[in-house]
Amino acid sequence: xxxxxxxxxxxxHAEHEHASLPQHRHHFxxxxxxxxxxxxxxxxxxxxxxxxxxxxxxxxxxYRNWYYPAFAVASNQLSVPLGAFNTVMLISSGFCMAxxxxxxxxxxxxxxxxxxxxxxxxGLVFIGVKGVEYHEKYxxxxxxxxxxxxxxxxxxxxxxxxxxxxxxxxxxxxxIYFFLYFAMTGMHAVHMIIGIVLLFWLIRRANRGDFSSxxxxxxxxxxxxxxxxDIVWLFLFPLLYLINRHPLx
Amino acid sequence: xxHEIHTDANDASNVTNPEHAQHHIVTPLQYxxxxxxxxxxxxxxxWAAYLDLHWANPVIALAIASFKAVIVILFFMHAAYQSRxxxxxxxxxxxxxxxxxxxxxxxxxxxxxxxW
Numbered sequence: 001x002x003x004x005x006x007x008x009x010x011x012x013h014a015e016h017e018h019a020s021l022p023q024h025r026h027h028f029x030x031x032x033x034x035x036x037x038x039x040x041x042x043x044x045x046x047x048x049x050x051x052x053x054x055x056x057x058x059x060x061x062x063y064r065n066w067y068y069p070a071f072a073v074a075s076n077q078l079s080v081p082l083g084a085f086n087t088v089m090l091i092s093s094g095f096c097m098a099x100x101x102x103x104x105x106x107x108x109x110x111x112x113x114x115x116x117x118x119x120x121x122x123g124l125v126f127i128g129v130k131g132v133e134y135h136e137k138y139x140x141x142x143x144x145x146x147x148x149x150x151x152x153x154x155x156x157x158x159x160x161x162x163x164x165x166x167x168x169x170x171x172x173x174x175x176i177y178f179f180l181y182f183a184m185t186g187m188h189a190v191h192m193i194i195g196i197v198l199l200f201w202l203i204r205r206a207n208r209g210d211f212s213s214x215x216x217x218x219x220x221x222x223x224x225x226x227x228x229x230d231i232v233w234l235f236l237f238p239l240l241y242l243i244n245r246h247p248l249x
Numbered sequence: 250x251x252h253e254i255h256t257d258a259n260d261a262s263n264v265t266n267p268e269h270a271q272h273h274i275v276t277p278l279q280y281x282x283x284x285x286x287x288x289x290x291x292x293x294x295x296w297a298a299y300l301d302l303h304w305a306n307p308v309i310a311l312a313i314a315s316f317k318a319v320i321v322i323l324f325f326m327h328a329a330y331q332s333r334x335x336x337x338x339x340x341x342x343x344x345x346x347x348x349x350x351x352x353x354x355x356x357x358x359x360x361x362x363x364x365w
Binding site: 032035036039040043044046047050051054058062065080084087088091092094095097098099102105106220223224227228230231234235237238239241242243245246248 | 272274275276277280281283284287288291294295298299300301302303304306307310311313314317318321322324325326327331332334335338339341342343345346349350353357365
């Protein structure tokens with residue numbers, strides 16, 4: 001009887017010790033259950049993000065259909081080489097993040113820290129190139145608002161732009177293209193900046209060894225977020241930069 | 250003992266649920282294949298943008314973007330190895346988005362017929 005009680009107490013004690021692991025909190029039955037709950041919650045958050053960016057993509061689709069000539073000419077002012085370079089930067093960043101998740105899962109601390117640093121580096125390069133592109137739009141008065149100018153669209157030849165001139169009323173609608181361009185790439189960049197801030201925090205914790213003893217949920221769930229931001233850009237790049245190179249007449 | 254309850258056929262607390270999938274680890278080699286595929290199709294989509302394919306230009310660009318997104322979701326985001334609950338959740342989200350787009354499109358198209 002005594003030994004049975006001791007055994008039970010021992011079992012309870014053992015269970016409590018086990019339940020104190022960050023990858024197995026006491027309110028979850030198993031580690032698998034906790035991990036799946038975390039993944040489930042992260043995906044629910046990402047679905048709200050799909051709705052959010054989806055609305056912007058849909059606005060772009062309708063306005064492009066409505067003011068097609070303005071959207072085609074305005075879109076062709078973007079630099080495809082810079083956009084393609086940034087796409088490669090983001091894919092590389094996503095690849096490093098994916099390898100980082102693997103490194104956490106197989107408990108390679110140094111590789112995880114290295115991959116998180118590379119993920120951050122490629123992300124920062126992306127933001128930097130985006131800054132260069134935004135600056136070029138500023139210089140050309142293509143940022144919607146009081147300084148917006150349609151001069152390059154009503155008289156492209158004067159600026160060395162090989163496009164057909166737009167009528168003044170259609171040229172006004174290029175402002176809607178640039179509004180959507182800044183809204184979409186800007187919201188994407190905000191997500192990148194939030195991600196980079198989180199990456200600094202994760203690098204510090206990874207370096208401390210928080211994620212190399214079986215507790216990988218923060219790395220995995222941040223990975224999901226980072227890949228989602230990646231996917232948004234995979235659609236932004238063709239829609240904003242590429243599909244108007246040969247407008248229908 | 251407390252742990253023996255977990256093997257009972259009556260699994261009221263949902264512990265032995267086979268749907269709590271084992272933690273599948275995707276290997277770096279698989280990630281390399283995905284990375285190479287993404288880079289290749291980025292090249293293809295830029296190349297295709299400079300060909301004059303009329304209405305097919307945006308169709309091809311969006312098809313390539315969708316394909317890239319799917320392989321990112323399946324492998325980088327591990328969706329291919331998750332439980333049915335997670336797969337259903339992801340599918341339901343995209344389906345919901347499709348429903349919203351369809352409803353908005355049918356409103357847009359039917360308001361001033363012919364003036365799209």
